[in-house]
Amino acid sequence: MKGESECFECLQLRINSDFSDQLVFNYAISNSPFPFGSSAILHITGRSGGEASSGQFILQYMSSHDKNCFTSYVNEYILDSSESTRSDYLDIGGDQYNDVVNVGNRFTLSDESKTGKTPPRNTTCNHSGRFSCLRTITSLAPIARVGKSSYSALQEVATDFLSRSTEDHVLESLDRFIEGKASGRDSMNFLSLIGFPSFEEDYFPGSLRHPNIAPVLAILKTSDHANTVLPKTPYNLESILHFNPNALKSDWNRIFLIYQLLSALLYLHGLGVSHGNICPSNIMLTDSLWSWLRLWNEPVSEFNLPLQQSESDNSKPAKIGCYNCGCHSNDLYADLKLSQLIDWHSSFHQWWRGELSNFEYLLILNRLAGRRWGDHTFHPVMPWVVDFSLKPDDNCDAGWRDLSKSKWRLAKGDEQLDFTYSTSEIPHHVSDECLSELAVCSYKARRLPLSVLRMAVRSVYEPNEYPSTMQRLYQWTPDECIPEFYCDAQIFRSIHDGMTDLAIPSWAESPEDFIKLHRDALESNRVSFQLHHWIDIIFGYKMSGQAAVVAKNVMLPLSESTMPRSTGRRQLFMRPHPIRHATARITRNGSNKYAKVLIQTNEMQRETSLLSETAYLQELEQASAFSEHARHLNACYHYPLSQMKRKNISSLGDPTAVTLSNNTSKVSLIDQNYWMPHKMNHISFLQHMKEEAEDSSGYPDLLLWRQKLSSSRIASEDIAGDIFSVGCLLAELHLCRPLFDSISLAVYLEDGTLPGFLQELPPHVRILVEACIQKDWMRRPSAKILLESPYFPKTIKSSYLFLAPLQLVAKDESRLRFAANLAKQGALRHMGSFATEKCATYCLPLIVNAVSDTEAECAYILLEELMKCLTAQAVKTLILPTIQKILQNTGYLHLKVSLLQDSFVREIWNRVGKQAYLETIHPLVLSNLYISPDKSSAASASVLLIGSSEEIGVPITIHQTILPLVHCFGKGLCVDGIDVLVRIGGIFGESFIVKQMLPLLKNVIRSFIDVSCMNKPDPVQSWSALALIDCMMTLDGLVAFLTEEIIVKELLEDISCIHVGVLMQKHMEIAVLQVAATTLFGICQRMGADLTALHILPKLKELFDELAFSQEISKGSTAVGRNLKVTKLKIGGDFQIETRMDLVLLLYTSFSSLLGIEKLRQCCTTWLLLEQFLLRRHNWKWEYAGESSRNGSENNITRRPAISQGLTSEYNPAKLLLNGVGWSIPQSQGSRGAKNLIQRRPLKVHQSPVVMQEGMSYQVNHEPWFWFPSPATIWDGPAFLGRVGVQKDDLPWKIRASVIYSVRAHHGAVRSLAVDQDECTIYTAGIGQGYKGTVLKWELSRSNCLSGYYGHEEVVNDICILSSRGRVASCDGTIHIWNSQTGKQMSVFAESETESGHPTSHPASVPKINSDQANVLNLNTLSNGMLSSAFDSSLYTCMHLLDSSETLVVGTGNGSLRFIDVARGQKLHIWRGESNEPSFHSLISAICSSGSNKNQAGGISTSPSLIATGLSSGHCKLFDAKSGNVISSWRAHDGYVTKLASPEEHLLISSSLDRTLRVWDLRMNLPSQPIIFRGHSDGISSFSIWGQDVISISRNRIGLLSLSKSVNETDGQHHIIPQKLYVSSDNGMRSLSALSSISILPFSRLFLIGTEDGYLRICS
Secondary structure, eight states, X not given: OOOOOEEHHHHHHHHHHHTOTTSEEEEEEOSSSSSEESEEEEEEEEEETTEEEEEEEEEEEEEOOSOSHHHHHHHHHHHHHHHSSSOSSEETTSSSOSOEEEETTEEEESOGGGTTOOOOSOOOOTTOXXXXXXXXXXXXXXXXXXXXXXXXXXHHHHHHHHHTOTTHHHHHHHHHHHTTSOOOHHHHHHHHHTTSSOOOSSOOOOSSOOTTBOOOOEEEEOSSEEEEEEEOOSEEHHHHHHHOGGGGOSHHHHHHHHHHHHHHHHHHHHTTEEOSOOOGGGEEEOTTOOEEEOOSOOOSOGGGSOHHHHHHHHHSOOOOXXXXXXXXXXXXXXXXOOOSSOOHHHHHHHHHHTSSOHHHHHHHHHHHTTOOTTOTTSOOOBOOOBOSSXXXXXXXXXXXXXXXXXXXXXXXXXXXXXXXXXXXXXXXXXXXXXXXXXXXXXXXXXXXXXXXXXXXXXXXXOGGGSOOBHHHHHHHOSSOBOTHHHHOGGGGSOOSTTOOOOBOOTTOSSHHHHHHHHHHHHTSHHHHHHHHHHHHHHTSGGGSHHHHHHTTOOBOOOSXXXXXXXXXXXXXXXXXXXXXXXXXXXXXXXXXXXXXXXXHHTTTOOSOHHHHHHHHHHHHHHHHHHHHHTGGGSEEOOOOOSSSOOSSOEESSSGGGOOOOOOOTTSOOOOHHHHOXXXXXXXXXXXXXXXXXXXXXXXXXXXXXXXXXGGOOOSOHHHHHHHHHHHHHHHHHHHSSOSEEHHHHHHHHHHOOOXXXXXXXXXXXXXXXXXXXXXXXXXXXXXXXXXXXXXSOHHHHHHHHHHGGGGSSOOXXXXXXXXXXXXXXXXXXXXXXHHHHHHHHHHHHHHHTOOSHHHHHHHHHHHHHHHHHSOHHHIXXXXXXXXXXXXXXXXXXXXHHHHXXXXXXXXXXXXXXXXXXXXXXXHHHHHTTSSSOOHHHHHHHHHHHHHHHHHHOHHHHIIIIIHHHHTTTTTTOOHHHHHHHHHHHHHHOHHHIIIIIHHHHHHHHHHHHHHHHSOOOHHHHHHHHHHHHHHHHHHHHHHTTSOHHHXXXXXXXXXXXXXXXXXXXXXXXXXXXXXXXXXXXXXXXXXXXXXXXXXXXXHHHHXXXXXXXXXXXXOHHHHHHHHHHHHHHTOSTTOOOOSTTHHIIIIIHHHHHHHOHHHHHHHOTTHHHHHHHHHHHHOOOBOTTSSBOOSSOTTOOOOOOOHHHHHTSSOOHHHHHHTTTSSOOOGGGOSSOGGGGGGOOOOOOOOSOOOOOTTSOOOOOOOTTTTOOOGGGGOOHHHHHHSTTOOOSSOOOOOOOOEEEEEEOOSSOXXXXXXXXXXXXXEEEEEOGGGOEEEEEEETTTTEEEEEEOOOSSOOOEEEEOSSTTEEEEESSSEEEEETTTOOEEEEEOOOSSSTTOOOOOOTTSOOOOOOTTTXXXXXXXXXXXXXXXXXXXXXXXXXXXXXXXXXXXXXXTSEEEEEETTTXXXXXXXEOOOSSTTSOOOEEEEEEESOSOBOGGGOBOOOSEEEEEETTSEEEEEETTTOOEEEEEEOOSSOEEEEEOSSTTEEEEEETTSOEEEEETTSOSSOOOEEEEOOSSOOOEEEEETTEEEEEETTEEEEEEHHHHHHOOSSOEEOEEEEOOEEOTTSOEEOOOXXXXXXXXXXXXXXXXXXXXXXXXXX
């Protein structure tokens, strides 16, 4: 049942005729090098959820002329349907059959009376032995609908699939099963399909689709064809292997893919059918790389057919062309010799001998490279051979294109390409493909629909912008040509009004004549002589390596190397392509002028038969060697059958042997005794997923498994052929090249010789491959035996059980609910962290897309369970990016509100620490408070920020919460954002407000007052007005937490009272004036009449005088927008002023009520003018009854609410949540309002002297964070004002290198510093009493020493805070692991001093040494640098923690690296690089890792790829993190290397006592020329990095440099400008100390300095 190939135009016309012109025809699919096929990709629009949605589908035409099971069944089905009362378009999975029984080979109904209908009569055939064709095909396509072709039918199919409701009932049944409820048969049947409780070889035909078989959505009948409809997947395995094999580089991904394939094959084989054509192109892959095995497809290559058939077909190759006899395309390809199937080996030799045209050979190369006719993004490419200025003439040099250079190079010029290569961050010459979509659509513009041109070329169609002539087209494009210009004259003729035909050159009489001449030029000897150069550039060895550099053909690499791709660059050849032999022979005969080139190079050659034969043999040898090198292009995946007999078996790979039929899809075909084991329940299902302890390595088990294969026998030769194909695929996945080609397969069939590179496979993979490809097909393992082999670990099986139901065509809500229920039942816990990480990549897209409240609840449950079961590193790389995507949503999301809760954030803190939260989540929490935030999200975000502020500490709160919110003033900050600032002030108390917030807010207000006085553009003025409103509202809210004395001192006694200062501005916006007046009066109400008269009235006198004598100034243009802000915040009651003169009504009347009219008149000498104005304008006069006049004036002021009423108004979600169920607020803070927090008072500073002694905790009763300076000192008004309307993601840190606070930490030097992730706890290592090493733990908030560790006998030189909670590692030559809470030692690691490989105890002073004799990997000395055992008299010198694996990398005194598994308490292996100084061992002085924290495809985190070490000799070494090989070793410095760091994956920074700091680019071949920073006068003892800034220390100086600025410097000079770090004493003297260590607190915008005299200094 083969599809009859048509040209793409005829195929499109047929589809439009059979369905509708409304169908969007994307492109047709061809399995040959020519534009003929029977399948197409369509864009079909359906309706999902009441809304229109669209997707891509595959429509495959199959001829119904042949009498076979498929066509007979479809015809009978349509006939029976038309005779009945049922519709023409029916679901073959309908409920018309209630039960089915199998009687012999016939398919009968158990109850026909219920439907009144008999099934199709053609129910048996010779293709199926176990079951009838009807039942077999029904099981393979249970969701397919059968009916007559129509556009409405396609739309219904698309709607069903896009709504994903087709298999929803299966998930609902599984959901009930997981919950332990009665679930029906669907769940049991499906679980049996995916291997629970075990896989079975004999399947009974059922009504459920196997999750790894491509869903056939519909079978639609036309007059002479039967069409199948399948969903299109973005990738298939062929495209992954060709364009980006790194997408499947993970061993787990490869194993999981094979497991899915075998599961699908087991189902097929259990039904009694084989696939017959398993190859990469038939394995479809979804977005998540879940695999679907495609059935019913045409063979992909001629040599993959059974041997006898291939031999017979080769003698008479099938001619190509459109089967419509009148089609013009038949004439275009009539002279071609190729068939639709490709054999590159024979085609190459035919071309080389001159028997195949250049045009045909290039089409073959295009097909092998994956290029597709009709797909404009990846169209076949041809070379331009002439520039169209002259008629092509072999005897004339003019007009010919140089094929040794790419068209890109010819168009751009060598000078520009060299400049691009030398100046680009990633060196490259070519930034685009050799043939872009833009170029293809421009070439074919006259034949393409306008909709395509608007999408691909330009959205506005302008016909005159398209090149009008061939010569202009050639000059315009930097891209190569397309085949149509060599074969199809139709491309010149326009179908659009306004666009003229593409003009041909003058030397051609017509388009047909041009095509002939152009094709002749392509086939000319001149082109044939150079064509191999062009092939090398486009398809060959000049695509990569040094050859690409020389040819100026280095392409810009794709940004994500691990992401799967459906198109890309496939390099076919790694060697130079040989010249065409026919051309060489002609040139030797000197038949034309151009042939003299070869004659001159072979002038010693004589025209003798002997020499000609010798030359021919040499060329033949070169061609044969090249052909041998490219044998991988003839991939073979099929084992030829020994005989063409199929006993009781069908092959789905041969379309003629396949039937699809109407059936009873949703009928239960379940046998109760067989399908339902007694213990098949949700508990046993969860136990089945439980992770097993991996006691064995797996390889010995595989050897035992192979021995047991001798007793197994496979059912048939066809099934054995499928197993052979699986073995070939498994080998190719690991080798990245096919296992067999046509030649190697023939050799294997003849004498059993396997390809030599099979030995490159890992041993455990080789065992499985050799078992699958055995020559004796009966000895090959079945799919069931393979699935149960030790090759597949338990994590694969557990993951498959978890993920397979999620791949059903079901709604996202159902899939999310199932995953959440399964996780809630403990499935992820049972599976283990590794399997959970793999499953997470499939689940997280469902979580991100959760929209409804029900989905949000399930997503939250699933997210919580994932966080509990994943490792900390996986949470960082998988979960945190998912949370970021959810929080970035600007609208309302129930899930977003749930994630902004205290409990969830604390779970993040517990799993990954506060540092990761602050880096990734905290900025997005803030973003929910500005730029029109959703109310619910803003309320949740504000509660979260308020409740977490105290725990993260004052410095982080100021720099990461308060300052960013202040920078949002005027930029859409909502009420909840202001409430956050107010309540944080209330939490930290009055002293915090006075010291930290009031100076900052006053500076902000003054800055904006200055802006209002300037002649700024309207946007700046408007923004500054809004910012002033936000600032004054915040200030007014904070007043509620201050005592009267503080208010007077900080706000009223100030000479320039900020409120009055705002009111005095004559050009201030009206809304700002109203807020200032209202908030000022609110403060006065709080203070009372006496204090107001004393402090405020004198300052208001000038204002009242100015208002009394001023004209009415109205700024109505700016008042409208601002009043919206005031109205929203409910400030100022019901009365809104409209002009500045209205301040008289607002202020004079208010203060008269508060102070009394007499006192006000005494202060205000212009009272008479003001009261006259009020009477005249507002009908106001003073009544001595104490109430303002209410004589009919509607403008009378009846009340004056304070600003606090605005902050505690009816709408304040943050307050409601804060006082409700959101956060737990201490009892002392009350629950009714902010004023209750006034009772909280800061601790008083203890003034008694403190004597600090070593060996005890230093407790000083300071107020928390007493030493932290006010942020007003770092306020940068001009810089802030410059960011108009922009919220900067990362506020700059301007390092001032000033000491804030200093405390004596140790008696001797502070050798090392370590900062906990919360930046509240620090550890210092230094010299204690008796010159012993001590480590102290400090609370940064009060600068108190909390505890310490005193178990070291020597000076501690390094500290490392371990990822495990509460554990710290410190090094004094040995490694001590101790509990930071108790100071108790947990373990000690030291190297052996006697026998190698048998460590002994450290000197008696060390109480305990772990015995690790059994844990050290005793390997012989290898070239990769690994040692056989530990060495004598070695001490540990420094440490580095690999977070991804909880492993310590420890440097030793003789240049080796020791690895320690901290979690298990075991020493691992040792690495040693080649010694640079054989006579003297250099100790390792610094270690860092690079290339970590990156994600592979699907988000899987990777371990560090490089480990760098610095030595005391000045050398640096790079180790491969996986193998231990020394990648590079070079002399980096002229002195001791003090520190290494890797701020980016490709950068390494080193410092040294040679007074330089150097930056190395790891992408270059080391030692490359580094960036060298000089400027220190002494050796650099250490440095620390924050972003692109580096702080280095040298003696008593500190140096600052920026990596970003250094890259832009062109003079080659890079300088550090050091400055002395002074400490001021109480007597005003300044002192200096030698600096020994440094550490940065990035979120607190601080850094710590340790000194040689034992001080710990906090700097900013």
